Amino acid sequence: MEKDQQYCPIARTAIIIGSRWTAQIVRELIDHGPRRFQDFADAIEGIGPTTLSSRLKMLEEAGIVERHFYDEHPPRAHYVLTEKGHRMKDIIGAMRNWGNLYR
Amino acid sequence: MEKDQQYCPIARTAIIIGSRWTAQIVRELIDHGPRRFQDFADAIEGIGPTTLSSRLKMLEEAGIVERHFYDEHPPRAHYVLTEKGHRMKDIIGAMRNWGNLYR
DNA sequence: CTGTATCCGTTTCGATACTG
DNA sequence: CAGTATCGAAACGGATACAG
Numbered sequence: 500m501e502k503d504q505q506y507c508p509i510a511r512t513a514i515i516i517g518s519r520w521t522a523q524i525v526r527e528l529i530d531h532g533p534r535r536f537q538d539f540a541d542a543i544e545g546i547g548p549t550t551l552s553s554r555l556k557m558l559e560e561a562g563i564v565e566r567h568f569y570d571e572h573p574p575r576a577h578y579v580l581t582e583k584g585h586r587m588k589d590i591i592g593a594m595r596n597w598g599n600l601y602r
Numbered sequence: 603m604e605k606d607q608q609y610c611p612i613a614r615t616a617i618i619i620g621s622r623w624t625a626q627i628v629r630e631l632i633d634h635g636p637r638r639f640q641d642f643a644d645a646i647e648g649i650g651p652t653t654l655s656s657r658l659k660m661l662e663e664a665g666i667v668e669r670h671f672y673d674e675h676p677p678r679a680h681y682v683l684t685e686k687g688h689r690m691k692d693i694i695g696a697m698r699n700w701g702n703l704y705r
Numbered sequence: 706c707t708g709t710a711t712c713c714g715t716t717t718c719g720a721t722a723c724t725g
Numbered sequence: 726c727a728g729t730a731t732c733g734a735a736a737c738g739g740a741t742a743c744a745g
Contacts, residue, residue, distance in 0.1 A: 508701025509625045509694065516697070517620015519718080522612045536727050547719050552728060562704075573726040574725080583704055589696040591612065594619070597693055598611025601665070601686055622738075639707050650739050655708060676706040677745080709744075716737070724729075 515561055516590060520546050520554050525584065526591050528564065533579045563587065618664055619693060623649050623657050628687065629694050631667065636682045666690065 516522050523543050527534055534542075539551055546554075555578060558564045563584035569575040619625050626646050630637055637645075642654055649657075658681060661667045666687035672678040 507626060508705075509629055509697050510701075512697040512701040513620055513622070513625040517616055517622075517625075519616070519620075522616040522620075523610060526612055540727095545719095547721090548728065549719060549721095549730090550717090553717095568727085570725095571726095572725095574728085576727060586700055586703065590693065590700055593692040593696045594612050594615040597689055598613075598615040600689065602611075648739095650741090651708065652710090652739060652741095653737090656738090671707085673745090674706095675745095677708085679707060707745090709742105711742085712740095714738090716735100718735075719733100721732105722730085725727095 512590070515558075515563070516587070516594075518554065518557065520550060521558060522591065522594060524551075524554055524558065525563065525580070525587055526595075528578065528580045528584065529588055529591055533577045535575065535577050539578075558584070615693070618660070618666070619690070619697075621657065621660065623653060624661060625694060625697060627654075627657055627661065628666065628683070628690055629698075631681065631683045631687065632691055632694055636680045638678065638680050642681075661687070 516525075520543060524539060527539060527542055531538075536551070536555075539555075540546065540548065543551075555564065555566070559566050562581055564578045565581055567577050567579070619628075623646060627642060630642060630645055634641075639654070639658075642658075643649065643651065646654075658667065658669070662669050664686075665684055667681045668684055670680050670682070
């Protein structure tokens with residue numbers, strides 16, 4: 500997507516939710532609560548570490564997830580939804596409903 | 603997006619609604635009813651004929667819109683939502699709500 | 706008016722290997 | 726474990742011109 504702002508609220512939302520994998524990442528967080536990097540990698544079939552990393556960063560920059568990193572050994576990280584992220588629940592729910600209607 | 607099917611309902615929905623402009627095209631139809639090619643071109647700033655054409659075709663193949671073409675002079679076409687398309691209303695609505703919360 | 710043909714830069718994707 | 730580095734392949738996007 501392009502860099503310059505989108506002033507249509509629907510377009511803005513589509514940029515985030517429409518990027519491949521992001522909807523599934525958010526769904527994981529909504530359904531299961533805080534997740535770690537490896538949790539996503541295991542749950543979302545087909546995604547690689549590069550793409551996962553880039554999506555998480557995008558969601559973090561959009562203020563949808565928060566990253567907590569603990570530099571231990573082994574290192575730990577977990578990702579949690581912000582309030583803004585949590586409010587995407589309705590969108591994810593509607594997408595799931597519709598997607599299930601037309602298999 | 604890739605060709606092989608997506609079995610996750612959310613992923614399937616994201617492929618459609620996340621492609622650039624599609625959400626706005628569907629919104630036009632939900633808000634204003636049947637539209638013609640030029641209506642979209644006028645209402646959705648920045649979209650070109652190539653992209654508009656390809657999006658409409660995608661939506662048609664997905665069973666979301668129906669295309670009616672009248673080979674007159676000048677030719678006429680109009681696009682209407684199918685029942686399946688109409689049921690995206692909740693998704694669009696949720697996207698609009700969320701997008702408006704975080705300007 | 707309603708599109709299609711061309712053509713090409715930009716973005717995205719992702720496998721693999723590797724670091725701390 | 727939690728990522729980053731690399732780097733080529735593929736998909737996407739879009740301006741312009743043109744056709745029926």
